[in-house]
Amino acid sequence: METISLPQKEGACISERQNSILTAGAGRKSIHCADDSLAGSVSQRACVFCGARVVLNPVTDAVHLVHGPIGCAAYTWDIRGSLSSGSEMYRNSFSTDMKERDVVFGGEKKLAACIDEIVEKYRPPAIFVYATCVTGMIGDDIVAVCKEATRHHNTEVIPVESSGFISGNKVVGYRAAALALMRLITPKAGEHVEKTQKLNFLGEYNLSGEMWLARRYLGEMGIEINVAFTGDSTVAALKQAPGACLNLVQCTGSMHWVAQQLEKEFGTPFMDVNFFGAENTAESLRKIARFYDNPVITERTERIIERETARIRPALERYRQKLAGKRAAIYVGGAYKAVALIRQLRELGMEIVLTGTQTGKTEEYATITSLLDDGAIVVDDTNPAEIERFLIEKKVDVMAGGVKERVLAYKLGVGFVDHNHDRKECLAGFDGAVNFAREVYISTCSPVWKYLRAPTGGA
Amino acid sequence: MAPAGNAGTVRQVNENQCQHCMPLGAIIAFRGIAGAMALVHGSQGCSTYMRLTCVNHFNEPVDIASSSLNEKQTIHGGEANLKKALDNMRRVYAPSVVGVLTTCLAETMGEDLDRIIRDYRNGQETGCPDIIAVPTPSYSGSHTEGYWAATKAVIAHYARPTEPHRRINVIVPHISPADIREIQRIFTLMGLAITLIPDYSLTLDRPFAGRYQKIPAGGTRPLEIAAMPGAPLTIQFGATCPDNLSPGLWLEQEYGVPLVNLPLPVGVEAADQLLAVLEKISGHPRPESLANERGWLLDAMADAHKHNAEGRAAIYGEPELVYAITRACAENGIAPVVIASGTRTGRLAACVEPLLASLDEHPAVLEETDFAAIESAALNAGANIAIGHSGGKFFTERHGIPVVRTGFPVHDRVGGQRILSVGYAGTLVLLDRITNTLLEEKHGSYRRLRYEETNRTEIMEGA
Numbered sequence: 037m038e039t040i041s042l043p044q045k046e047g048a049c050i051s052e053r054q055n056s057i058l059t060a061g062a063g064r065k066s067i068h069c070a071d072d073s074l075a076g077s078v079s080q081r082a083c084v085f086c087g088a089r090v091v092l093n094p095v096t097d098a099v100h101l102v103h104g105p106i107g108c109a110a111y112t113w114d115i116r117g118s119l120s121s122g123s124e125m126y127r128n129s130f131s132t133d134m135k136e137r138d139v140v141f142g143g144e145k146k147l148a149a150c151i152d153e154i155v156e157k158y159r160p161p162a163i164f165v166y167a168t169c170v171t172g173m174i175g176d177d178i179v180a181v182c183k184e185a186t187r188h189h190n191t192e193v194i195p196v197e198s199s200g201f202i203s204g205n206k207v208v209g210y211r212a213a214a215l216a217l218m219r220l221i222t223p224k225a226g227e228h229v230e231k232t233q234k235l236n237f238l239g240e241y242n243l244s245g246e247m248w249l250a251r252r253y254l255g256e257m258g259i260e261i262n263v264a265f266t267g268d269s270t271v272a273a274l275k276q277a278p279g280a281c282l283n284l285v286q287c288t289g290s291m292h293w294v295a296q297q298l299e300k301e302f303g304t305p306f307m308d309v310n311f312f313g314a315e316n317t318a319e320s321l322r323k324i325a326r327f328y329d330n331p332v333i334t335e336r337t338e339r340i341i342e343r344e345t346a347r348i349r350p351a352l353e354r355y356r357q358k359l360a361g362k363r364a365a366i367y368v369g370g371a372y373k374a375v376a377l378i379r380q381l382r383e384l385g386m387e388i389v390l391t392g393t394q395t396g397k398t399e400e401y402a403t404i405t406s407l408l409d410d411g412a413i414v415v416d417d418t419n420p421a422e423i424e425r426f427l428i429e430k431k432v433d434v435m436a437g438g439v440k441e442r443v444l445a446y447k448l449g450v451g452f453v454d455h456n457h458d459r460k461e462c463l464a465g466f467d468g469a470v471n472f473a474r475e476v477y478i479s480t481c482s483p484v485w486k487y488l489r490a491p492t493g494g495a
Numbered sequence: 496m497a498p499a500g501n502a503g504t505v506r507q508v509n510e511n512q513c514q515h516c517m518p519l520g521a522i523i524a525f526r527g528i529a530g531a532m533a534l535v536h537g538s539q540g541c542s543t544y545m546r547l548t549c550v551n552h553f554n555e556p557v558d559i560a561s562s563s564l565n566e567k568q569t570i571h572g573g574e575a576n577l578k579k580a581l582d583n584m585r586r587v588y589a590p591s592v593v594g595v596l597t598t599c600l601a602e603t604m605g606e607d608l609d610r611i612i613r614d615y616r617n618g619q620e621t622g623c624p625d626i627i628a629v630p631t632p633s634y635s636g637s638h639t640e641g642y643w644a645a646t647k648a649v650i651a652h653y654a655r656p657t658e659p660h661r662r663i664n665v666i667v668p669h670i671s672p673a674d675i676r677e678i679q680r681i682f683t684l685m686g687l688a689i690t691l692i693p694d695y696s697l698t699l700d701r702p703f704a705g706r707y708q709k710i711p712a713g714g715t716r717p718l719e720i721a722a723m724p725g726a727p728l729t730i731q732f733g734a735t736c737p738d739n740l741s742p743g744l745w746l747e748q749e750y751g752v753p754l755v756n757l758p759l760p761v762g763v764e765a766a767d768q769l770l771a772v773l774e775k776i777s778g779h780p781r782p783e784s785l786a787n788e789r790g791w792l793l794d795a796m797a798d799a800h801k802h803n804a805e806g807r808a809a810i811y812g813e814p815e816l817v818y819a820i821t822r823a824c825a826e827n828g829i830a831p832v833v834i835a836s837g838t839r840t841g842r843l844a845a846c847v848e849p850l851l852a853s854l855d856e857h858p859a860v861l862e863e864t865d866f867a868a869i870e871s872a873a874l875n876a877g878a879n880i881a882i883g884h885s886g887g888k889f890f891t892e893r894h895g896i897p898v899v900r901t902g903f904p905v906h907d908r909v910g911g912q913r914i915l916s917v918g919y920a921g922t923l924v925l926l927d928r929i930t931n932t933l934l935e936e937k938h939g940s941y942r943r944l945r946y947e948e949t950n951r952t953e954i955m956e957g958a
Contacts, residue, residue: 049587050583050586050587052583072539072563072565073539073561073563074563074579074583075560075561075562075563075576075577075579075580075583076534076560076561076562076563076579076580076581076582076583076584076587077560077563077583077587078542078558078559078560078561078584078587079539079543079561079563080543081539081540081543082539082540082543082544083538083539083540083541083543084538084540085540086540086543086544101508104599104633105516105599105632105633105634106509106512106514106515106516106633106634106637106837107515107516107517107518107519107541107544107599107633108633109509109512110512110514110515110516111515111516111544111545111547111548112544113511113512113886128510128511129510129511129512130508130509130510131508131509131512132507132508132509133507133508133509134599134634135634135635136632136634136635138634139599139603139634146507149507149508150507150508153506153507153508154508169537169538169598169599169600169603170599170600170603170633170634173569173600173603173604174603200537200538200539200540200541200600201537201538201564201565201566201568201569201600202565202566203565203566419587420556420558420707420709421587421588421709424707424709439547439550439551440543440546440547440550440556442550443550443554443555443556444556444707446554447555447556447701447703447704447706447707448705448706448707449703449705488703488705489705
């Protein structure tokens with residue numbers, strides 16, 4: 037049984053990480069994943085609080101109040117490129133700015149005072165109050181403070197129990213956010229939400245308007261989005277969530293659990309969709325049409341797919357000719373995105389030699405491994421040293437990932453595609469497939485590499 | 496104290512942060528020590544966020560280890576994780592210096608770092624790196640304080656009684672790698688040998704080399720730091736640095752090295768102040784090249800003074816840079832109408848006080864403040880230009896006020912690591928950027944404004 041032998045000399049990797057790395061088609065089939073990051077390994081992961089905040093932050097008219105010292109709020113201020121068609125409240129970052137005495141004497145009073153100030157100044161329809169490491173540690177009862185504030189101000193003040201230390205895995209923060217969402221959505225006594233023919237779009241954050249594009253396709257099919265979780269959503273729209281007849285789930289890591297809850301609570305069925313790449317988009321639209329089981333919708337869907345596919349084909353073909361045979365690496369947060377990227381890069385004729393995620397689960401890694409050619413590397417919760425090694429070993433031409441991987445790739449003279457939270461280009465749907473191909477092309481085939489890779493470029 | 500509110504009331508909530516937290520500043524300082532790597536003792540997110548912030552600004556990989564504490568360790572103590580983190584980072588990175596920085600979590604847990612580190616060191620055979628612990632809980636201060644605290648801790652760790660020598664100690668505040676290189680150039684031109692600390696001029700702004708150096712070459716060498724007590728003098732650019740964190744003051748008190756504490760040399764007056772000191776200690780006048788640079792700056796000041804007179808600036812960021820830029824604005828007739836920092840040193844207000852008498856109007860001076868307060872003060876005062884880091888992007892987005900980006904972090908423009916503003920040459924670059932920003936606004940609006948001013952009645956009648 038062959039595993040990768042990790043050299044202990046220059047560029048050495050940590051031996052405990054061996055089981056988190058495997059080679060497709062070579063012996064060991066399963067990968068160690070979904071565990072806490074190894075201390076000192078320089079993981080690319082963030083924390084529980086981060087996971088919660090990225091899921092909830094796109095709720096546009098809510099106030100996001102971080103209960104903790106200044107850093108947690110400062111580092112997450114407007115970090116996600118979710119767009120809004122209305123309120124811009126979510127782009128502000130509120131902090132209780134805990135100081136030493138608050139840590140010593142408890143921060144509940146200050147939290148209550150901050151909520152009072154926010155309500156007085158803005159009267160927001162909801163305030164999400166995020167717990168951080170310190171508030172969790174000193175035992176501030178944010179649930180009680182939120183309950184009292186909700187009563188006192190007659191507005192929704194919702195605790196998000198996202199103390200960073202609960203786990204080294206962002207996914208735990210997704211759950212904290214999901215619980216907060218369920219708290220917001222669940223109708224109060226006496227409230228009732230009528231069922232409609234609309235659908236909810238879960239795990240869609242409207243990065244660079246991607247939800248709007250999906251909404252256009254669905255609209256043409258005759259289907260309306262009730263509310264997206266949470267891209268371009270409002271508090272009032274989220275409260276209508278129980279009225280949907282179907283839940284689409286895109287980012288499975290953050291939203292599968294919510295979909296299961298919605299099914300349990302309100303009987304709404306759910307299905308996984310994926311709008312990254314032309315093939316994925318077409319498949320997803322067909323799947324949605326099948327659910328509605330209406331010949332008019334089916335006919336419209338086929339028409340859209342045919343029209344859009346034909347429209348983007350020449351552009352994709354042009355890029356394909358430039359990119360065929362180039363070697364790509366992927367390192368992203370969630371597995372659904374990795375799977376979509378593998379498919380998209382394949383469509384461009386590229387070979388995928390490395391794929392990894394921060395938060396993938398065992399069965400998701402099985403899917404990823406099955407999609408890859410023999411010899412490709414699969415890696416969970418990797419770090420710069422490993423990325424560097426594989427980029428060099430596998431002679432990668434372009435990498436898709438987040439900000440921290442970008443600078444590393446550039447230092448090695450490797451191209452890069454930004455597939456992160458703050459991307460500015462729409463990468464979903466048919467148009468997104470072309471944008472994606474273009475981004476892969478402009479980086480992979482940039483003239484700058486000629487100078488950087490020349491013998492005299494790197495000294 | 497919480498940010499000052501509009502009506503003079505004390506606000507509790509911080510709305511849009513102007514500062515980051517303590518360990519971040521310490522990370523940057525450790526980046527300026529040769530062979531050093533930072534290990535953040537806390538939950539995984541802290542180190543990742545700080546990496547992200549650094550990467551976005553410097554456009555360089557900045558690897559920071561974490562002890563990745565989780566729930567179990569917060570109850571039973573993080574000792575095992577910290578030791579494991581040290582082992583793992585040594586295996587992969589082989590640092591010769593490790594800066595162990597605490598977070599609010601570790602401090603609240605009450606981790607006894609000194610004991611843990613002593614214990615770890617005792618358990619090693621040979622080749623254990625120098626481990627320097629710095630308490631940097633977020634609730635105790637901003638990245639500015641973290642930067643000074645780490646710089647002081649490193650000096651205190653290495654400094655040894657040393658025979659007098661001629662190398663001058665130069666201690667820089669958190670400035671750009673390009674600014675550090677400019678300061679080095681000025682000392683070289685004056686023929687003075689220096690120990691500059693922390694020197695991240697090459698570690699956070701690396702020339703392309705075709706490979707990734709896990710611990711990039713460069714930084715102040717521990718041997719040189721050890722010899723700082725033998726220096727004839729310390730020049731510290733730390734007018735706003737609090738005494739308890741001042742590395743230069745520590746060297747003076749512990750080893751009797753005289754301290755010359757100067758403002759950052761931004762603006763002709765502050766640069767003159769530095770050059771006067773350098774001429775005195777070197778015993779010879781500045782070379783022609785520096786004299787020319789001063790002349791070019793004066794020439795530019797004359798050329799631009801009427802344009803600059805229209806500037807009403809909101810200046811915000813770290814205290815030292817804010818103070819320096821405020822002086823540079825004032826001497827060019829740009830009215831500093833808001834002078835603000837997210838950090839509270841207590842020194843910023845005192846430093847700008849003497850300037851106020853010469854100004855036509857009294858600016859708002861805000862310490863330990865947030866962008867909600869800065870924005871409101873700027874709008875009240877009719878600011879037409881903002882000078883500071885990317886946090887001020889909303890000045891433009893929401894109010895159409897342009898931002899001249901400088902300081903840290905600059906994450907929405909390229910080149911944060913090479914923004915130059917010190918010395919005569921650096922001031923000239925900064926001044927041109929400010930003047931040209933004012934000019935761009937002017938050319939973009941004066942036709943419409945003049946029309947509106949002279950045709951107001953017609954517009955109103957037409958409406």
